[in-house]
Amino acid sequence: MKHAIKHAKTATQNACKLCNPLGACLAFRGIENCVPFLHGSQGCATYIRRYLISHYKEPIDIASSNFHEESAVFGGSHNLKIGLKNVSKQYSPEVIGIATTCLSETIGDDVPMIIREYKQEFKNGSPMPIMIHASTPSYMGSHIDGFHAAVRATVKTLAEKGARENLINIFPNMVSPADIRYLKEILEDLRQPYMLLPDYSQTMDGGPWGEYHRIPPGGTPASAIAMAGRASASIEFGSTLEASKSAAGYLEEAFGVPRYHSALPIGIKESDKFFTLLESLTHKERPEKYNDERRRLIDAYADGHKYLFEQRVIIYGEEDLVVGMTALLTEIGITPVLCASGGKSGLLKKSIKELIPDMEELGIKVREGVDFVDIEEEAKLLKPDFLIGNSKGYTMSRKNNIPLIRLGFPIHDRFGGQRMHHLGYRGTQELFDRLVNTVIEQRQNASSIGYTYM
Amino acid sequence: MEQITILEGRENHLFEKKTGAVQPDISCDTSSLSGSVSQRACVFCGSRVVLYPVADAIHLVHGPIGCAAYTWDIRGAVSSGPELHRLSFSTDLQEMDVIYGGEKKLYHSLIELIEQYKPKAAFIYSTCIVGLIGDDIEAVCRKVANETGIPVLPVHSEGFKGTKKDGYKAACHALMKLIGTGDTDGISKYSINILGEFNLAGEAWIIRKYYEKMGIEVVSTLTGDGRIDAVKRAHGASLNVVQCSGSMTWLAKEMEEKYGIPYIRVSYFGIEDMSKSLYDVAKEFPERPEIMEAAKQIVSEEVKQLYPSLQKFKKALTGKKAAIYVGGAFKTFSLIKALRSIGMSVVLAGSQTGNKDDYARLKEMCDEGTIIVDDSNPVELSKFILEKEADLLIGGVKERPIAFKLGVGFCDHNHERKIPLAGFVGMYNFALEVYQSVMSPVWQFAPRKGVKR
Numbered sequence: 083m084k085h086a087i088k089h090a091k092t093a094t095q096n097a098c099k100l101c102n103p104l105g106a107c108l109a110f111r112g113i114e115n116c117v118p119f120l121h122g123s124q125g126c127a128t129y130i131r132r133y134l135i136s137h138y139k140e141p142i143d144i145a146s147s148n149f150h151e152e153s154a155v156f157g158g159s160h161n162l163k164i165g166l167k168n169v170s171k172q173y174s175p176e177v178i179g180i181a182t183t184c185l186s187e188t189i190g191d192d193v194p195m196i197i198r199e200y201k202q203e204f205k206n207g208s209p210m211p212i213m214i215h216a217s218t219p220s221y222m223g224s225h226i227d228g229f230h231a232a233v234r235a236t237v238k239t240l241a242e243k244g245a246r247e248n249l250i251n252i253f254p255n256m257v258s259p260a261d262i263r264y265l266k267e268i269l270e271d272l273r274q275p276y277m278l279l280p281d282y283s284q285t286m287d288g289g290p291w292g293e294y295h296r297i298p299p300g301g302t303p304a305s306a307i308a309m310a311g312r313a314s315a316s317i318e319f320g321s322t323l324e325a326s327k328s329a330a331g332y333l334e335e336a337f338g339v340p341r342y343h344s345a346l347p348i349g350i351k352e353s354d355k356f357f358t359l360l361e362s363l364t365h366k367e368r369p370e371k372y373n374d375e376r377r378r379l380i381d382a383y384a385d386g387h388k389y390l391f392e393q394r395v396i397i398y399g400e401e402d403l404v405v406g407m408t409a410l411l412t413e414i415g416i417t418p419v420l421c422a423s424g425g426k427s428g429l430l431k432k433s434i435k436e437l438i439p440d441m442e443e444l445g446i447k448v449r450e451g452v453d454f455v456d457i458e459e460e461a462k463l464l465k466p467d468f469l470i471g472n473s474k475g476y477t478m479s480r481k482n483n484i485p486l487i488r489l490g491f492p493i494h495d496r497f498g499g500q501r502m503h504h505l506g507y508r509g510t511q512e513l514f515d516r517l518v519n520t521v522i523e524q525r526q527n528a529s530s531i532g533y534t535y536m
Numbered sequence: 537m538e539q540i541t542i543l544e545g546r547e548n549h550l551f552e553k554k555t556g557a558v559q560p561d562i563s564c565d566t567s568s569l570s571g572s573v574s575q576r577a578c579v580f581c582g583s584r585v586v587l588y589p590v591a592d593a594i595h596l597v598h599g600p601i602g603c604a605a606y607t608w609d610i611r612g613a614v615s616s617g618p619e620l621h622r623l624s625f626s627t628d629l630q631e632m633d634v635i636y637g638g639e640k641k642l643y644h645s646l647i648e649l650i651e652q653y654k655p656k657a658a659f660i661y662s663t664c665i666v667g668l669i670g671d672d673i674e675a676v677c678r679k680v681a682n683e684t685g686i687p688v689l690p691v692h693s694e695g696f697k698g699t700k701k702d703g704y705k706a707a708c709h710a711l712m713k714l715i716g717t718g719d720t721d722g723i724s725k726y727s728i729n730i731l732g733e734f735n736l737a738g739e740a741w742i743i744r745k746y747y748e749k750m751g752i753e754v755v756s757t758l759t760g761d762g763r764i765d766a767v768k769r770a771h772g773a774s775l776n777v778v779q780c781s782g783s784m785t786w787l788a789k790e791m792e793e794k795y796g797i798p799y800i801r802v803s804y805f806g807i808e809d810m811s812k813s814l815y816d817v818a819k820e821f822p823e824r825p826e827i828m829e830a831a832k833q834i835v836s837e838e839v840k841q842l843y844p845s846l847q848k849f850k851k852a853l854t855g856k857k858a859a860i861y862v863g864g865a866f867k868t869f870s871l872i873k874a875l876r877s878i879g880m881s882v883v884l885a886g887s888q889t890g891n892k893d894d895y896a897r898l899k900e901m902c903d904e905g906t907i908i909v910d911d912s913n914p915v916e917l918s919k920f921i922l923e924k925e926a927d928l929l930i931g932g933v934k935e936r937p938i939a940f941k942l943g944v945g946f947c948d949h950n951h952e953r954k955i956p957l958a959g960f961v962g963m964y965n966f967a968l969e970v971y972q973s974v975m976s977p978v979w980q981f982a983p984r985k986g987v988k989r
Contacts, residue, residue: 090645090648090649090651090652091648092627092648093596093626093628093648093649094601094604095625095626095649097601097604097624097628099601099605100601100602101600101601101605103602104602122696123579123664123696124568124574124576124577124578125579125580125695126578126695127573127574129577129581129607130602131934132606132934135933135934140937140941141914141937141938142937143573143914144573145571145573146570146573146574148569148570148571148572148574150696151696151697154664154667154668161570162570165570166571167571168545168569168572172571172915183664184600184602184634184665185665185695185696188665188668188669220602221629221633221634222630222631290940290942290943290983291942291943291983292984293983293984294915294922294942296915474608477622
């Protein structure tokens with residue numbers, strides 16, 4: 083046979099990405115009183131719920147139109163309508179976030195038309211929920227594309243025209259509930275009215291329930307999203323997120339709301355840029371509290387720098403997270419010898435180069451569209467000091483005896499992933515402490531003496 | 537509290553046991569209602585869970601990435617040797633493949649993976665989209681089997697073509713193609729196959745040891761710690777012992793028809809059912825009374841050791857109430873008995889895939905006032921947990937956060953668990969886990985205990 087290969091390249095092995103609808107479900111979860119709804123087979127909803135629950139430790143109900151063979155042959159319109167009716171009845175949602183799957187996309191269901199028909203057929207019923215439709219075929223892109231598609235579709239459905247308001251839109255990207263809370267705190271400290279979308283800080287990381295909630299409290303209200311078209315500016319995190327695919331891009335195009343687009347603010351330099359941008363947009367100075375956070379962080383950089391200088395790491399995950407982390411790593415003297423992602427925007431390398439123009443001299447290699455077997459192969463050659471990314475790198479970490487620092491999504495083998503900070507001075511501080519502690523722990527364990535001082 | 541209503545179309549899937557009242561048969565074995573948040577998965581999921589533990593085969597998911605990504609290393613099914621089952625392989629179909637077909641990609645993926653991993657066989661799972669674009673998977677599998685010399689088995693598990701049960705059947709169908717192709721020389725007359733035992737946290741090893749102690753040869757375990765060669769010679773066994781009846785009864789019936797192997801249904805959960813599963817097997821070999829003697833010996837020794845250790849738990853848990861919602865109904869029966877043996881009553885009992893007979897039996901077993909549900913959803917489960925003031929929920933990953941949100945203890949009885957709950961030692965682990973969750977002091981802060989704020 084002529085296929086002489088070392089490692090099978092055609093199949094994806096141990097994927098470093100998830101499918102499109104997962105991201106959409108998470109984003110829809112950040113709208114108040116909204117039920118995510120997948121137009122496809124029952125399994126998609128169930129698998130995605132399971133996957134999200136294992137990270138967030140929160141109930142997450144995702145409805146499904148539950149295709150049968152007849153729906154696949156004759157179209158899913160009937161099932162979708164019954165599904166919408168049942169969800170409306172059982173959950174009384176204000177919003178239903180409908181995402182498609184590979185199945186409904188392939189048979190070519192015209193979801194917007196089905197929704198219009200549904201509204202006609204049931205117009206005399208109880209209050210009609212707002213219906214948002216995001217096209218999320220699993221055979222295109224990955225979970226992060228579904229996330230952005232849902233955020234954009236939400237704004238497209240809800241944002242209205244009107245007189246400019248003193249309002250800033252924040253589109254934070256797929257960050258942790260803790261990160262969202264931090265961003266809200268900053269805006270509130272600045273006394274700046276804002277519209278942050280999606281806000282799953284409470285729905286995916288909330289308190290206990292005395293009684294059953296069909297939909298957990300929290301999320302951005304539809305009425306607030308309606309105001310997005312009247313905002314004075316949008317701030318959107320995501321280096322590889324193009325305007326044509328983003329919510330802020332739509333608002334700029336449709337309503338002339340200026341889009342300020344940047345990397346995830348991780349590390350001092352990127353956080354500084356974010357705060358400076360906020361100051362210029364709000365004409366207010368940041369509260370002293372944030373300068374204190376920054377000063378403590380610089381102090382920590384000094385205290386810990388020797389542990390980290392010239393450490394070599396592999397960072398993997400969603401492309402934007404990889405870019406943000408690369409900015410942090412290079413400013414503290416760590417070299418990301420490989421920046422890898424299962425995503426495939428075609429913009430990863432360019433985005434990193436924008437932040438780190440001398441990336442080649444530093445020895446930073448970038449690969450997109452890879453799986454964990456590709457990354458492991460690289461790890462064997464590059465021999466990094468540690469790996470940085472989500473839980474799914476544990477297999478290669480264990481096999482090759484390279485420590486793993488967990489961040490991002492999913493964290494399935496540690497506790498508290500939903501409460502982990504990544505953004506701003508606070509998030510950077512947390513990440514920095516963990517990086518230093520990983521090195522200290524390594525050295526302590528490797529030492530034959532057993533120092534209690536390190 | 538907000539009144540929670542049951543969806544139209546769902547009323548017939550649940551009832552409260554009332555003696556004297558005329559209660560219609562529960563409606564089950566149907567596909568889930570559109571728009572209801574079912575706890576079930578799909579056909580693919582059914583196939584995947586059954587075949588997953590086969591450790592020396594490649595499991596290639598033909599479709600877009602999701603189906604493979606969400607099932608990567610998600611089960612506690614352990615292997616004593618190769619671990620190919622813990623890898624995730626997908627053809628990761630892209631838009632162009634959907635338009636022009638994925639056969640070529642499937643072919644190349646298979647050839648390369650087989651060359652890299654040298655598996656004993658390959659299972660190819662078709663997902664929703666493959667059922668639509670019309671890839672001829674059978675043809676590709678035949679071609680690759682011819683070229684590589686290993687069995688390459690298509691599993692027709694398109695997600696929308698039925699329920700999880702149809703997926704079980706598709707998996708069993710693939711297994712049937714292997715069974716009968718191996719050499720059965722030297723297999724003892726006193727031999728069994730263990731069906732429907734997936735070796736979660738090493739459970740199949742525990743069970744196997746009991747049977748072997750009784751002087752019985754275990755030809756193959758389907759599919760826990762599974763090996764292709766063992767599956768191939770499964771037709772050499774004298775008896776099929778079927779646990780997890782939902783997934784494997786079909787295979788047992790097929791084997792009975794084709795190879796004349798009788799089968800019995802058993803459960804390894806709880807003292808009563810575990811003991812019975814040893815006795816029932818022994819009864820099938822009456823010509824050898826030593827087997828029954830050995831079974832009695834095992835039960836007596838194990839129970840003598842186990843019983844005293846359960847008393848602490850029983851003392852603490854007596855009077856506490858449990859809700860059970862698991863995949864198969866057969867497991868529910870065992871759990872009711874196991875819970876009773878540690879002093880607990882059951883206020884809700886349900887399954888994702890039970891049939892009419894199962895629910896009739898459940899009704900017979902349950903106490904007055906117990907809610908019995910088929911294919912339930914979070915809204916219903918929460919409603920009854922609160923109304924019936926349950927102290928514990930037994931379920932899987934998707935049910936866990938419901939329990940914890942409501943301030944109720946939880947025992948994970950699903951595929952992900954890392955602690956064996958089968959066998960006598962499993963009963964101890966089960967009681968310990970229930971005890972540790974129900975009796976934890978953290979629930980004092982739960983709002984349902986009246987602490988407001």
